Amino acid sequence: MSISRRHMLLLLPAAAVAWKHVLAGTPESAPNYTMSQHWWGMLIDVTKCIGCGNCVRGCQAENDVPDGYFRTWVERYHVTDYDIENPHVDSPDGGIKGFPPTKEEGGKNFFVPKLCNECADSPCTQVCPVGATFISPDGVVLIDKKYCLGCRYCVQACPYGCRFINPASNTAEKCTLCYHRITKGLTTACCESCPTGARQLADLKNPNDPIHEFLKSHSVQVLKPYMATHAKVFYNGLDGSVR
Amino acid sequence: MNAFKDSEHLLRLAAVFVVGILVFLVIRGFLVPKSFGEYGHYRGDAISDIAARPVNFAGHETCEGCHSDVLDKKKDGKHAHVNCEACHGPQAKHADDPATIQPPKLDTAVLCVKCHEANAAKPKSFPQVASADHSSGMACNTCHQPHSPAISGETK
Amino acid sequence: MVPCDEQCNNRCDGRYGECFDARRRLVRDMSGVEGFMYPNEVELQWSVLIVLYPFLTGLVAGAFILASLERVFQVQAVKPTYRLALLTALAFLLVAPLPLQLHLGHPERSYEMYLTPHKTSAMAMFGFVYLWYLMAVLVLEIWLDYRHDIVVLSQSTTGWKRFIYRLMTLGSSNISPGALAVDDRVGWTVTLIGIPSAFLLHGYVGFIFGSIKANPWWSSPLMPVVFIFSAMVSGIAAVMLLYMLMTWSRKETIDMRCVDTVASYLFYIFIIDFSLEMLDLIHRIYEADESFRSLDFMVHTKLYMSHIVVQIILGTVTPILLLALTQVLRLGEMARKRIYALAGCLTLIGIFAMRWNVVIGGQLFSKSFLGYTTYKMSLITREGLLVAIVLTVLPLAILWVLVKLLPPWPEKHSGALPDATPAH
Numbered sequence: 001m002s003i004s005r006r007h008m009l010l011l012l013p014a015a016a017v018a019w020k021h022v023l024a025g026t027p028e029s030a031p032n033y034t035m036s037q038h039w040w041g042m043l044i045d046v047t048k049c050i051g052c053g054n055c056v057r058g059c060q061a062e063n064d065v066p067d068g069y070f071r072t073w074v075e076r077y078h079v080t081d082y083d084i085e086n087p088h089v090d091s092p093d094g095g096i097k098g099f100p101p102t103k104e105e106g107g108k109n110f111f112v113p114k115l116c117n118e119c120a121d122s123p124c125t126q127v128c129p130v131g132a133t134f135i136s137p138d139g140v141v142l143i144d145k146k147y148c149l150g151c152r153y154c155v156q157a158c159p160y161g162c163r164f165i166n167p168a169s170n171t172a173e174k175c176t177l178c179y180h181r182i183t184k185g186l187t188t189a190c191c192e193s194c195p196t197g198a199r200q201l202a203d204l205k206n207p208n209d210p211i212h213e214f215l216k217s218h219s220v221q222v223l224k225p226y227m228a229t230h231a232k233v234f235y236n237g238l239d240g241s242v243r
Numbered sequence: 244m245n246a247f248k249d250s251e252h253l254l255r256l257a258a259v260f261v262v263g264i265l266v267f268l269v270i271r272g273f274l275v276p277k278s279f280g281e282y283g284h285y286r287g288d289a290i291s292d293i294a295a296r297p298v299n300f301a302g303h304e305t306c307e308g309c310h311s312d313v314l315d316k317k318k319d320g321k322h323a324h325v326n327c328e329a330c331h332g333p334q335a336k337h338a339d340d341p342a343t344i345q346p347p348k349l350d351t352a353v354l355c356v357k358c359h360e361a362n363a364a365k366p367k368s369f370p371q372v373a374s375a376d377h378s379s380g381m382a383c384n385t386c387h388q389p390h391s392p393a394i395s396g397e398t399k
Numbered sequence: 400m401v402p403c404d405e406q407c408n409n410r411c412d413g414r415y416g417e418c419f420d421a422r423r424r425l426v427r428d429m430s431g432v433e434g435f436m437y438p439n440e441v442e443l444q445w446s447v448l449i450v451l452y453p454f455l456t457g458l459v460a461g462a463f464i465l466a467s468l469e470r471v472f473q474v475q476a477v478k479p480t481y482r483l484a485l486l487t488a489l490a491f492l493l494v495a496p497l498p499l500q501l502h503l504g505h506p507e508r509s510y511e512m513y514l515t516p517h518k519t520s521a522m523a524m525f526g527f528v529y530l531w532y533l534m535a536v537l538v539l540e541i542w543l544d545y546r547h548d549i550v551v552l553s554q555s556t557t558g559w560k561r562f563i564y565r566l567m568t569l570g571s572s573n574i575s576p577g578a579l580a581v582d583d584r585v586g587w588t589v590t591l592i593g594i595p596s597a598f599l600l601h602g603y604v605g606f607i608f609g610s611i612k613a614n615p616w617w618s619s620p621l622m623p624v625v626f627i628f629s630a631m632v633s634g635i636a637a638v639m640l641l642y643m644l645m646t647w648s649r650k651e652t653i654d655m656r657c658v659d660t661v662a663s664y665l666f667y668i669f670i671i672d673f674s675l676e677m678l679d680l681i682h683r684i685y686e687a688d689e690s691f692r693s694l695d696f697m698v699h700t701k702l703y704m705s706h707i708v709v710q711i712i713l714g715t716v717t718p719i720l721l722l723a724l725t726q727v728l729r730l731g732e733m734a735r736k737r738i739y740a741l742a743g744c745l746t747l748i749g750i751f752a753m754r755w756n757v758v759i760g761g762q763l764f765s766k767s768f769l770g771y772t773t774y775k776m777s778l779i780t781r782e783g784l785l786v787a788i789v790l791t792v793l794p795l796a797i798l799w800v801l802v803k804l805l806p807p808w809p810e811k812h813s814g815a816l817p818d819a820t821p822a823h
Contacts, residue, residue, distance in 0.1 A: 047366055049366075050369055050371075052357050054329055061299055061333045063296075073438045075435075089767065091437075099364065101363070105363045109363045110364055111364055123613060127521070127611070128520055129516065129517055130523065131283075131284040131286070134285035136290055137283075142289065144285060144286050144292070147285070147508070148508075152445060152502075156445070156613070156614065160766075161436075161437030161440045170504030170505055176293060179293050180294050186298065186302040193326070195358055249577035250578075252546070252573060256569060284518075
């Protein structure tokens with residue numbers, strides 16, 4: 001293939017339109033993106049997760065996540081028989097290097113990937129004193145690094161432990177659902193890296209998004225539903241023992 | 244008259260407060276970012292700031308634009324839905340400048356076990372092996388072609 | 400997880416990669432984590448400075464309530480502590496924002512809370528409650544009560560002191576009986592408004608914690624109420640101690656009627672505070688919701704010293720019993736003074752421990768209820784122990800300056816106002 005044909009082919013896919021903006025690094029989003037047409041969430045299929053840690057590594061590579069902090073992580077559960085209320089859970093380095101062999105082979109073992117739940121009624125945005133964290137019109141909870149005071153109130157208010165303070169910028173940080181990617185027609189880094197399709201980006205306002213059919217035909221849950229955060233990360237096959 | 248004289252100091256204090264509030268409002272007018280409140284109680288420009296971040300993963304559609312031959316090999320095999328960068332890592336820089344920036348050659352001896360090493364917590368239906376017993380140290384691509392991993396002669 | 404380093408005499412199974420030898424783990428695991436915590440939870444978010452902050456604002460609210468006892472409720476016995484209580488409140492209120500500023504990731508952006516306060520955020524609204532309380536209540540009341548003395552001092556002193564006093568008069572030198580009567584009436588109204596304002600000031604701090612549904616150690620409607628009453632206890636104890644100390648250092652006689660009355664108020668409010676805390680505890684134990692096992696274990700292990708021993712036994716039960724002794728028995732003056740001093744000190748320690756147990760305790764356990772972490776308090780960093788000590792002592796230094804500038808007591812012998820010449 002000659003160079004010019006390669007460039008021609010690059011222009012064809014829809015994402016290539018956005019690719020020019022990607023390369024140019026221009027502050028505006030891709031031209032064919034309107035915030036009000038999207039309402040982002042994610043679908044996680046626990047029955048497919050193999051705990052490889054690709055998502056954690058991919059997120060770190062995409063978003064420069066500092067060592068020891070996690071925008072997404074994977075937990076491993078061991079549940080003996082009927083004792084749902086006392087699972088044994090571990091997440092060595094957030095699962096970034098995968099998991100060592102599972103010692104207890106009796107009972108039930110599985111992996112649960114976790115990330116910011118992009119709550120529609122998020123307690124974290126409620127408590128921010130200055131408006132540095134907010135939910136965008138397209139449903140992604142974001143943090144304005146230039147405005148954040150680093151008071152850590154939002155970190156305290158998140159029931160899921162998905163927020164942290166970035167030691168380099170001294171501001172709050174968390175999963176942004178790869179906002180800089182999804183606004184350009186790409187999927188998130190974690191979904192791109194996931195080899196089994198356990199993680200799928202979902203656009204709830206898109207009538208053609210497979211999530212609608214999936215939600216209708218499967219039993220799904222959200223984490224900590226009693227917190228009434230209106231989380232938009234849906235879990236298929238989530239066990240009752242999951243914290 | 245007398246009452247006014249006796250409360251005059253209070254009026255002075257009130258004046259100090261009023262001036263203070265006015266000065267605050269003027270300063271506020273200068274300091275609040277212009278795009279604040281555009282979409283909600285936050286700086287509207289923050290959205291475009293965040294969206295402007297450069298990407299590191301090209302996305303499989305971009306890879307397939309050039310590497311359609313690999314796509315053909317993959318599409319009927321078990322790795323059909325495994326995206327390119329799941330194994331090859333973030334390659335946006337390579338997609339940007341394919342001639343100059345080449346992705347490193349992957350070592351299947353350490354790469355494949357990240358997914359396929361046997362672990363009791365993995366779904367039972369997922370293909371997994373105890374690598375020490377399965378290949379006794381040989382690199383996986385000795386027998387398996389990563390883009391279409393089924394060994395020829397066997398059913399997929 | 401502690402990885403296996405193959406040093407453990409076969410207790411570790413290298414195949415699993417994880418160390419299961421308890422002793423080896425203790426030596427090698429510096430993380431301080433037991434059980435499971437969400438990965439981002441291991442490091443504590445709020446440090447000892449955030450423990451100090453409710454302690455300081457509590458002293459402010461408590462001192463002001465004591466002052467209001469005399470002004471609004473006409474409890475004449477406590478009049479000797481009136482001005483001191485106001486100055487104490489001011490000294491602590493001025494220092495209160497400092498621990499907050501020091502703990503922020505970007506203190507230079509803290510003004511944003513006044514420019515674009517988020518109306519759903521208790522922390523943002525608190526900025527205005529603080530400002531209101533400082534300017535429209537405390538400073539106003541102090542100014543109105545001291546205005547006569549300020550005007551006199553602005554005419555009798557010289558040099559830079561004269562300049563300061565003249566500034567404080569705002570250019571008005573009217574201290575006629577009519578003007579002073581106006582001051583008195585307005586001051587009474589300010590104190591009246593000040594009482595709910597003081598409750599708001601510290602109740603808000605309680606609400607900042609109590610409204611966090613993610614944290615079951617904090618989330619409770621009782622939290623603001625408990626904070627208010629423990630604030631009153633600490634404020635009253637602080638003013639009582641300061642009054643006794645300063646009177647002794649001035650070589651004056653302590654007004655026992657005053658101190659007895661203050662101590663009795665301390666006793667009654669302490670009983671209410673203790674009842675509220677016991678109510679919270681009993682309620683938790685009885686309902687035993689999903690967080691209970693984890694919290695119960697935490698109180699019995701990680702928080703045993705600070706909660707059971709320091710806060711409850713030494714800091715609450717002991718002072719209550721000591722004060723009860725003075726209420727029930729007829730004790731001599733010396734004995735009562737000693738008991739008040741001891742009870743006061745124990746009270747302050749106990750209320751600080753209470754703030755510690757709320758703030759630090761609320762971050763030691765995982766929101767998964769499956770693990771615990773450790774608070775590693777540093778010594779000389781921006782949020783370390785040294786800074787906390789300095790910030791605790793600083794209000795006392797400011798109080799010393801305020802007492803010099805605005806003396807709370809007239810000179811006993813001359814009956815006239817103290818003049819401007821610096822003492823000692």
